[in-house]
Amino acid sequence: MRPAAARIAASFVALTFLATTLQAQQPNLEPTRAPHAMVVTVEHNATDAGVEILKQGGNAVDAAVAVHFALAVVYPFAGNLGGGGFMLIRDKHGKSHFLDYREKAPAAATRDMYLDAKGDIVPRMSLVGYKASGVPGSVAGVVYAQKHFGKLTLAQDMAPAIRLATEGFVLSDAEARMLQSKNMTLFPASAHIYQRDGNFYKEGETFKQPELAATLVRISKDPDEFYKGAMAHQIADVEKAGGGLITAEDLAAYQVKDREPIKGKYRGYDIITAPPPSSGGIVLVEILNILSTYDLPKLGSDRSAAQVHIITEAFRRAYMDRSDYLGDPDFNTLPLKQMANPKYAAAWRASIDPGKPTPSKNLTRPAGFLPPPPSATKTKESTETTHFSIVDSEGNSVASTTTLNGGFGCGVTIAGLGFLMNNEMDDFTSKVGVPNMYGLMQSSANSIEPGKRPLSAMTPTIITTHGTMFHRPKLAYVMGTPGGSTIITTVANDVISAIDNGLNIQAVADAPRFHHQYLPDRLDFEKKFPDDIVTQLKAMGYDTNRNQAADDKSPGLWGDSELIAVDPNTGELLGGHDSRRAFGKAAGY
Structure with missing residues (x-):
């Protein structure tokens, strides 16, 4: 055992925790298997659309479009024409390419646009209605992807969506209930359509x-009509009105x-992932650099x-x-190289107490690596996002x-065009020192400016094996999830569950989630997280919170991991659709 791991393991001798694993809590769920190609999404019709295009000879980008x-x-809850993404x-x-089609602040946006005459935030002004939109x-993003990296035509790639909108699709109970959003009720076009x-x-x-x-x-x-033609003027007219x-x-x-893309290494794998503005x-x-020397399964x-303790720290x-x-x-000039420096991670690692949490207020950043930070503010990011993963036969x-951003966005549908x-x-x-939806702390680098893209936590990630002189890297995993501030921790846990702990990709998608984001200094758990583990961590000194546990009607869930793994021995594709969303699926051929 490595010395660090030995110290940590010894510190837990006093903890009489049960070795509760995902497999012990749930049936042994197996991944969806396919020899050639795989699509995994939150909605089964969308998955079928991707598979249809792949079978027509399209590649992974065509299927993504x-x-x-x-x-x-x-899935108008998060799927969109009027939003953005990566x-x-x-x-x-x-x-590898990372396409950034995040929304931008309009030219008329100002730093204090959501404050009243007293300098206080106007409630919900940045959340609901016309002024909330970037x-x-x-x-633009998916059309760019299709033009530069697809094989088929845009019309071919869009045909399944046009058919679904024209002929309609059958709603499940969960999908029908989602359409009852109160925000959409406020706007006639939205209330009429949805x-x-x-x-x-x-x-x-x-x-x-x-x-x-x-x-x-x-x-x-x-x-081009969406951005420079008649459709653009329709959007602008609705916004102005x-x-x-x-x-x-x-x-x-x-x-x-x-x-x-941002690139890193972990346990013999190469990590390819999202750069800022994510x-x-x-x-x-x-996170993975800090964890890289721990033998997690030995703990x-x-x-x-x-x-959970070491990962949380x-x-x-x-x-x-x-x-x-x-x-x-x-x-902004961002210190990305310094943040990714393994020596910096080692300095952070040295501050982790193997037996108890470090209160966030007591954290001191290791000296000599990063410049002084700009002034910090509290901000948020909504959980109403969606992720999909695709691998084609090549x-x-x-x-x-x-x-x-929010579920069904700002609630406004562009009348005559039919999208949110x-x-x-x-x-x-919006304002320095004022928390919003999820209490994330961020710097003034994320203040409102015309043409600026807001900071995101979205973390689409592709993982490959290390290449050698004689062998190219091989695809190993395609990962991602929605979840606002919990996105990064969910993806990190998915990586750890797959690579360190050897869970199959379906078990990875379904594993109970935990999250810590520095401030507030609180360790959050999904409602289904094992009680005994939460109790042990609380005894260690964590302020623990089981997400929405007081509300028995709430599932207390977050995220929606849609994952693909490649069997290293056979090359078979393994799909893991998150069972938290019953109307999605993994499928391939």
């Missing part, structure tokens, strides 16, 4: 969207960014108290750096995470 547009139809692509030759990037003016949809009914179908047809024929800030000029100025990738790499099983330290330094790289892979707008402006810092 099909899935994205299908999700805008069948797409991580790794081609069969090992070349300039949408999704259509709620039949108060006659709510029910399980088993077919939901058709003719306005959205017509919009999709227009995009398939001329995608409602008091929003987005103009036709804002739409015409929108650009997709093809950024260099904080996810660099924080994930920092206990997956989700044991011993493992890595979360705490990496999230402190997230809070102080990260923002839009086009507006070995191309896509990990994509997209969002409207985002409330992504809420991801900016």
